[in-house]
Amino acid sequence: MNEFKLPSSMKESEQKTLLRQLESLIEQTYSVEKEYIALTNSYNQLQSLVKQIIEVLPNALWVLNEDGSIFLHNSEAERLEGLLDLIDLDAKETETAFKERFFLVKISTRETKRIVSATDITEQKRRERLASMGRMAAHLAHEIRNPIGSIALLVSSLSKRVVPKNQPIVDEIKRSLFRVERIIKSTLMYSKGVNPVISSIPLEHIEKECRAAVESYSYTKPIVFHYSFSNASLKADANLLSLALQNFIFNAIDAIEQSDDESGEVWIGCEEDDDYFRFIIEDSGIAIEESERLFEAFYTTKTKGNGLGMVLARQIVEAHNGRIVVETDPKRFTLLLPKRDGIAD
Numbered sequence: 001m002n003e004f005k006l007p008s009s010m011k012e013s014e015q016k017t018l019l020r021q022l023e024s025l026i027e028q029t030y031s032v033e034k035e036y037i038a039l040t041n042s043y044n045q046l047q048s049l050v051k052q053i054i055e056v057l058p059n060a061l062w063v064l065n066e067d068g069s070i071f072l073h074n075s076e077a078e079r080l081e082g083l084l085d086l087i088d089l090d091a092k093e094t095e096t097a098f099k100e101r102f103f104l105v106k107i108s109t110r111e112t113k114r115i116v117s118a119t120d121i122t123e124q125k126r127r128e129r130l131a132s133m134g135r136m137a138a139h140l141a142h143e144i145r146n147p148i149g150s151i152a153l154l155v156s157s158l159s160k161r162v163v164p165k166n167q168p169i170v171d172e173i174k175r176s177l178f179r180v181e182r183i184i185k186s187t188l189m190y191s192k193g194v195n196p197v198i199s200s201i202p203l204e205h206i207e208k209e210c211r212a213a214v215e216s217y218s219y220t221k222p223i224v225f226h227y228s229f230s231n232a233s234l235k236a237d238a239n240l241l242s243l244a245l246q247n248f249i250f251n252a253i254d255a256i257e258q259s260d261d262e263s264g265e266v267w268i269g270c271e272e273d274d275d276y277f278r279f280i281i282e283d284s285g286i287a288i289e290e291s292e293r294l295f296e297a298f299y300t301t302k303t304k305g306n307g308l309g310m311v312l313a314r315q316i317v318e319a320h321n322g323r324i325v326v327e328t329d330p331k332r333f334t335l336l337l338p339k340r341d342g343i344a345d
Contacts, residue, residue, distance in 0.1 A: 059119040060103075064089075066112045083118060095121070144180070152177050175218040194315045196237035203229040203270055209242035210249060210268060219253050221263055228269030234277050236320055236337065244316040247309035248281040248333050255285025272339075276322075279335040288328050295324075 010018070054061050054074040062084055063072040077084070083098045087105050096103050096118070102125045103118040155177060159170050207229040214225060249268060256264030267282040288294065295314045313335075317324050322337040 252283035
């Protein structure tokens, strides 16, 4: 590099002044460069922070330029590729359906940028729909209860007078009424909630209730029922626990009815250890379909029922501080009820 030389025509005092000015300029240049580097680092850190913030957001986010091109977006927006094309960018707030899900879209403008946010509200919509269905079902159940009660009284009177050859018809009417009454009871219980009344009950009583329910249930195939209950007692709500077990038994019967086999078997029993009573229900029917939706209200793959049996069974077990274990291979339902006192609030 060539050495910098001052003009020889300059006086010594001028040369010194010029050198000091040059040194000051160089120092200022270094200072400006340091500030520029610091600002660049701060900008990069801020940009990285903004990206991290929009990445942790649960909703999809797009920042659009004035011409509609994408300035910035997060990975959730990438996952929902195609959703942006369906959004009305002129609306500040709207709901958009996309791939069987629902999204709440909000749009705001900042200077030349447009911010588009899409939040998945599918579960919220589902809960609202279930609540609406529950209210409607409860209303219908109330309306149906009185005429069903009248029919049950008439059938009971008819049963005492019917000729023997017509008795099977009356028995089938009774079983059909039993099914309708259970649907009404389940619907009203679902709308009002489960409130157990705890008392000490022998397992023998639960077994008798299950046997009686099976005799009242209508099915077409020969089914062998295996009961295995000990002489122990437990603290629970007898009516609710019986209802929960019956729902699983009826589910087993329906699974056998839907199978290609000409007959079937159902096993119902109760085991106990130091901590739990284990009510176990198994059957030889078809496999469990969509086990992840098994306890979803109003969802059913069967031609019979209203989709509340499994939901109520879980609510009843949880109200006793218990839980349900579902196994698919082999097919088995286990209701675990703790031996300790107390129920769920």
